[in-house]
Amino acid sequence: MLSAESLALIDKEVAKYPSEHKQSAVMSALRIAQVELGWLSRDAIEYVANYLEMPAIAAYEVATFYNMYDLAPVGRNKVTLCTNLPCQLQGADKIAEHLQARLGIGFGETTADGRYTLKEGECMGACGHGPLCLHNNHKMHANLTPEAVDKLLDEMK
Amino acid sequence: MSLNAPNHKVCTWTLDYDNPASLATYTANGGYEALRKILSEKTPAEDIIAQVKTSALRGRGGAGFPTGLKWSFMPRAFPGDKYVVCNTDEGEPGTFKDRDILMFNPHQLIEGMIIAGYTLGAKAGYNYIHGEIFEQYESWQQALDEARTAGFLGRNILGSGWDFDLHAHHGYGAYICGEETALLESIEGKKGQPRFKPPFPASFGLYGKPTTINNTETLASIPWIMRHGGQAFLELGKPNNGGSKLFSVSGHVNKPGNYEIPLGTPFADLLEMAGGVRKGHQLKAVIPGGSSAPVLTAEAMMACTMDFDSISKAGSMLGSGAVIVMDDSVCMVKALERLSYFYFEESCGQCTPCREGTGWLYRIVHRIESGRGRPEDLDELLRIGKNIAGNTICALGEAAVGPVASFVKHFRKEFEYHIEHKRCMVGV
């Protein structure tokens, strides 16, 4: 189900923990699986659970507890905007409006062409640089302005 | 500035250099010297703990617990595995200092964690890094590799015969994992649900083994303390509030950002460093220690100095040092609605008062905000808050209640106006 590259990455994570605690790598393994597969299907979660020799339901608990896992398909570009108070004070509301108007979708939705998914996020620990968003979970874009947002969206294929 | 000279930039001095995060910058300016000295002189652990106690370093993660005291709880002689864990799960709205430490001074944290590992008899350490800062997770892992290659980590560190390794664990979007026992559960590959204490991590921590958990900034301060002595650190700040501290200033200021200042610096000075409030606006309120800290009015805040004791006397807490500044354009009901939503959304869900209560609080505040409030709602909010606070497994319960109680207390009129007029009295 996962490529050799992904499995190698997972193995690297497993190696961080004592050998009897493979389960410690489940968060990373799910992340790695999600990067490769786009989202976490039932089969993907079960696969990861088996790989780490843990109950599937325990892996599913983890996948549903942490916000950044996608348990349903998302667009090629997931844009998660922080709307928490500090970002809000610094103009996140305006960016939210702009994003929604520009993409024609609300939070939690995906554009019809499957290019963008918009999500509302909680504090990303970079408040001083808000408003800000995450692109596909792993790349942060800070100090957003409507113009910067437009440019960013255009760059996302 | 450098780590060689005892100045107030305990964690941020590398920013004066072109390549602040590099191992070369760090070692060229006194980095890893403290570790080298400790290992070559085989400094007894008690001596290190004594220095940390003298420094009056208090935990930078929120609770302000004296670090030396916490370290002394660790059963260092306990046979078997022990761990040190660093808490970089910075997710408290307003806080963004630990990310900067990872970005601009990763090695000082590494050195601090190694010294902690040595002192506490740990076999390995983990740094739990907030999910949303993946780039810092990767860059800090690179710094670990550099340190390993340079002989600071792994087997036989600097020829001392002592082995220790460090790893990064990446979160994936759950504020509650900043709570230290939820964090441990998360490292164990489970849902991040706080554990009931006792037993405390010092006796039953990661994988059930003795564990010491500290905030990133706390651990990054250790090399400085070991290099210049606890007394020097203490003297940077004020009694019972040793050292400098990073303050993350956000919201309605002209220059949001991190400012490292000696504890005890007047708030007014900090506000000025951050560029002051926006032109044409008045300071209205400040949350001085991250979103969980009770809000203070502008007057109360302007009378404070930035240290644990002063802020606590004013009725709030220094917390993680996240200063959220609000000017007169802010609708306090809307601000509270967003914070209440946050705690509702982030409750782990295991204990009844928090699971059920945070949703209840949010729904009432949301109703008020959207013009469907009832006069009895405000007292109801306070009543529900009392039933949550103190009755939960972890402090998220109190954290959720703190804003509600303080917003209603200090800005009750605004809430009443909302209920009566079904709209906001602020601005438009």
Added chain:
Amino acid sequence: MPLIEIDGQQLEVAPGATVMDAAHQAGIYIPHFCYHKKLSIAASCRMCLVEVEKAPKPLPACATPVTDGMKVMTRSPKAVTAQKGVMEFLLINHPLDCPICDQGGECQLQDIAVGYGGSASNYQEPKRVVKDKELGPLIATDMTRCIHCSRCVRFGQEIAGLMELGMPGRGEHTEVMPFLEAQVTHELSGNVIELCPVGALTSKPFRYAARSWELSRRKSVSPHDGLGANVQVHVKNGKVFRVVPQDNEAVNECWIADRDRYSYEALNSDQRLTRPMLKDGGTWREVSWQDALERVATRLAEIRASKGAAAIGGLASPHQTVEELYLFTKLLRGLGTENIDHRPAQAVDTQGQGARWLGMPVADLNNLERVLLIGATLRQEQPLIAQRLRQAVKRGAQLHVVHAADDNLLCKLAGKLIVKPSAWVNALARIAAALRDAGASVSLSTGDIQADDAARAIAASLMSGARKAVLLGAVAQNHPAANEIHALAQAIAAATGATLGFLSPAANSVGGQVVGTLPGPGGLAAAAMLGKPGVASIAAYVLLGVEPELEACDTAQARATLDGAEFVVLMSAFKTQAMDYADVLLPIAPFTETGGAFVNTEGRLQVFHGAVKPRGEARPAWKVLRVLGNLLSLGGFDYDSVEGVRADALPQGQDGIAAHLNNAAATVDLPGLNMAEGLERLGETPINQLDALTRRSAPLQATADAAAPRAWMCGDQLAGLNLNTGDAARIRQNGHEIVLPVDRDDRLAPGTVRIAAAHPLTAGLGARFGIISVEKA
């Protein structure tokens, strides 16, 4: 010992005790939901908050350790405020639909809300609705009622050893559920029903059948495996509505297996035999008791007269009571025959020197440090003993297994020898050799058998530690080399200071031995009685509660033999396949409809009373046997109560049983040290085919454990036979043949083909063990 004060009461408590323990000791009730004495402490419901002097906040009693001088107030204003606050939170999202809830009347939330709740709630927001989950045929869900106590989840992790339920989601979106599309399959799963303090998890078969307060509760004993789990039978209007556990720390703790819980459904099935029946000229008709019994007496007398008493054989089920087995035995001996047995599944007569038993108290299993488990398909045979050993392993016990299947016992194994059944004697001899090599004194010669590494590891483990046991399971007891296995197990136990024990397969396996339902001098044991037609010299069979066509060691042969018998009478609660071969059917009462006693695997005499009246014209078997004895003028059958029978059967009651218990083996040579060539069958009794009741319980038959048998073997074996999973295969054994799908299980030893015994779909095959051939059909 810390001295504390709780609600003004001074108390000395054990070190390490919690406030909850202390309250319990003082007889003070502290409301709670997540706390359960058998589960780890979650401290999450917060219902048990109490005030502790000098503590700034109320503390959860369940998780707070007592300290010397502690002063606890469980009903102070501060404590009560906290408790009321928690109760209010629990109720805001709980549907207040007690009148239609199955838990109504036995709901902890309802009870505690009355005692500790406030008046009406102020909650004005919409209530949460949670989708129900499909957990399988046994457990119904109403998840909106869940209060997130996590007991069901912890049960799976800690007691069952298998995490089937979890709590995905976060915050108020947290929901109890199995993994997507999965169901709950564990053999102890039904226990979550009692664990659930509200009506979120309830019994599916019982759903909406009755309200709890309408039911009368009768204590009873489960009639299935040798543990004899204590149960309560709940009845209304003369009908059994459900069976739930009855706490007994020494036996079943607070648990029962699913088969203990759901087998009652068979009692109400339309397969019940409710009137005596006679077959004349090939057609059955219902007759009076008088006619039926007279026919039996006449025929038995005739056959005895014409062919001798040795032409009569008696076979009883080990699930019958002490009193029934005793009278049954008395009747047959009275007729003059010694062909008597209660062990239909055994391949050989395994008489040693006494009644085989566990060798120790059941409760001691939890504290064992070393265990060697031989030929036990443990989770199927003894679901609750498997649970106890799991707890022992959790505490550090080293568990070793000798079997043909490396089944997942849901706990860590320290060592194992997984070889096909004919190699077990050899495997045990290797352990014995390893013990001898390591300096232990082994009383049995094992010839030139050499130890290997796996045997040496097991031997080393068994020679260390304390509190050890060597346990023989049902598979070992039914094995053709049962005597050799027994002798070796005894030698290993003696050499290592371990206790030798037998896991009694049936509720009254020990009782049957104690009252002597065994072949006497010159008599035939079950396997021989049911042996080849013509070879077996039996003309008349008296069957009590057994279904030899399913339960015998060699079912195909048993069936052929019975088909050819001159006269067969069956006393049974059900219409069985004996309709095809018997001549008289006598309806008897199952355990809920009669009183009696079982002797469990640890030798414990457990008496129970009938919970309802016998269905139709069914009668307690002891009464039927009494009349038969009298009709046959055997003398000594004038009992007027079941207690009277018991007094004869066990004159000293419980105290007399110990003298019978003896696990010593008969002396044997060990000829069979070399394994047979070729494929062999491993034929075990599936968990829900153990006896007449489990077999006929619709919910049990709908479980995953009751899936249709397949011919299981390891991947290499399948490949070697050119078969793929799901292929139909022709299975031949000793002249018998059936077709079954094959399947892959890499936990099986090479050469082993696992085909369930005691199952209608495999009854056409021969013995439980022995050479078989498998080829594509």
